[in-house]
Amino acid sequence: xxxxxxxxxxxxxxxxxxxxxxxxxxxxxxxxxxxxxxxxxxxxxxxxxxxxxxxxxxxxxxxxxxxxxxxxxxxxxxxxxxxxxxxxxxxxxxxxxxxxxxxxxxxxxxxx
Amino acid sequence: xxxxxxxxxxxxxxxxxxxxxxxxxxxxxxxxxxxxxxxxxxxxxxxxxxxxxxxxxxxxxxxxxxxxxxxxxxxxxxxxxxxxxxxxxxxxxxxxxxxxxxxxxxxxxxxxx
Numbered sequence: 001x002x003x004x005x006x007x008x009x010x011x012x013x014x015x016x017x018x019x020x021x022x023x024x025x026x027x028x029x030x031x032x033x034x035x036x037x038x039x040x041x042x043x044x045x046x047x048x049x050x051x052x053x054x055x056x057x058x059x060x061x062x063x064x065x066x067x068x069x070x071x072x073x074x075x076x077x078x079x080x081x082x083x084x085x086x087x088x089x090x091x092x093x094x095x096x097x098x099x100x101x102x103x104x105x106x107x108x109x110x111x112x
Numbered sequence: 113x114x115x116x117x118x119x120x121x122x123x124x125x126x127x128x129x130x131x132x133x134x135x136x137x138x139x140x141x142x143x144x145x146x147x148x149x150x151x152x153x154x155x156x157x158x159x160x161x162x163x164x165x166x167x168x169x170x171x172x173x174x175x176x177x178x179x180x181x182x183x184x185x186x187x188x189x190x191x192x193x194x195x196x197x198x199x200x201x202x203x204x205x206x207x208x209x210x211x212x213x214x215x216x217x218x219x220x221x222x223x224x225x
Contacts, residue, residue: 004155031211033212035215040217041217042199042215042216042217042218043156043213043215044215045212045213045214048211048212050211056211058212059212059214088153090155090156092155092156097210097211098144098205100158100161101148101156101158101213102158103155103156103157104155105154105155106153106154106155
């Protein structure tokens with residue numbers, strides 16, 4: 001049982017490039033989340049999903065898109081990366097919203 | 113508006129109890145108090161949550177005041193591995209905001225040998 005995994009762990013992009021971050025969970029959880037964390041700050045919610053095929057905007061959705069085609073996977077896309085998107089990205093999943101969220105190890109993204 | 117207020121940092125001697133306070137004076141009757149921690153840039157880890165009663169699990173105890181305007185997370189015997197940033201989060205049971213956790217800056221707890 002791997003829990004929540006994130007791919008890749010590290011990435012450096014040039015401004016304007018695109019990429020997709022993959023979050024996978026093997027706990028059959030319904031809810032999945034993408035957060036970003038800037039230095040010295042708490043996590044901020046980008047997008048979330050309450051089930052396969054659904055997505056919703058969080059606190060800071062601009063510049064990101066998401067998809068949840070399979071229940072176990074939640075993809076975060078950056079269509080045209082900007083230096084302001086340099087951050088650590090965390091994915092989380094939970095079976096029911098009231099329960100504890102399980103977080104992945106994070107993806108460290110640098111945009112130059 | 114921040115829903116919770118926590119001290120930015122605290123120290124605790126190894127083996128002693130660590131008491132982390134959180135003020136949530138505007139909490140409403142349908143909001144839970146959650147605690148998570150983040151060790152050295154890893155993903156946050158759930159610790160405990162409660163509504164109005166005190167709660168205890170294998171990691172910690174949560175003491176909520178009777179008026180629910182503040183709470184304290186207690187780590188009974190702190191170890192060096194408990195050095196982390198601790199987040200106190202208020203979350204509604206239903207309605208807007210119920211699906212998500214809103215993280216503040218938390219309290220940086222340093223356990224000292």
